[in-house]
Structure formats: structure tokens, C-alpha cells
Amino acid sequence: MATSQYSIWVSFCKEYCNNDFSGVTDDLLPHNVVKAVDKLLTAEANRVQGVSSKTAENIVVESYTEETIPMDVKILLAPFKKMRW
Numbered sequence: 001m002a003t004s005q006y007s008i009w010v011s012f013c014k015e016y017c018n019n020d021f022s023g024v025t026d027d028l029l030p031h032n033v034v035k036a037v038d039k040l041l042t043a044e045a046n047r048v049q050g051v052s053s054k055t056a057e058n059i060v061v062e063s064y065t066e067e068t069i070p071m072d073v074k075i076l077l078a079p080f081k082k083m084r085w
Helices: 003-017 031-046 071-080
Strands: 051-054 060-063
Touching: 003 031, 003 071, 031 071
Parallel strands: none
Antiparallel strands: 051 060
């Protein structure tokens, strides 16, 4: 597991939840958030989730939206979501 990939998915989960988990370092995040990050890393490794598109330069870009996040990850993160204003 690449540390940079882990950090990217932690940031993704924080953004998805609209929760920066103030005062908590990434290595002490709630268990469900860590599990969600692990599931996203696995999904990325297996390339089973996400929307792929190809640019004019034949570069494949894969992105995640709220609709393409695996349901089990959404369930894990649900208790930590905050409203957006």
C-alpha cells in the first residue's frame, strides 16, 4: 500500500463526509473511515469501480463521483457525514 495513495483516499473520504476530523491525525481516524479507505484502495487495485474516459491524447482518466462510490463504503462513512452549507 503506497502511503501517498492512502493519503489521497483519506482526503477523498474527508471531502465526501465534509468532515476534516479536527484534532485527529490520519493514523487515528475512526475504524469505519479506515475500513472505507482500505476498501477504496482495494477497488482501485482491482479497477472494479469508477468512471473511465479517454482524453484526446489517449490518456485514460478514472474518476469517482458520489454515484460511483461502492455502497459498502457509503455505509461505512454515513455516520461521519456533515451537512454542507
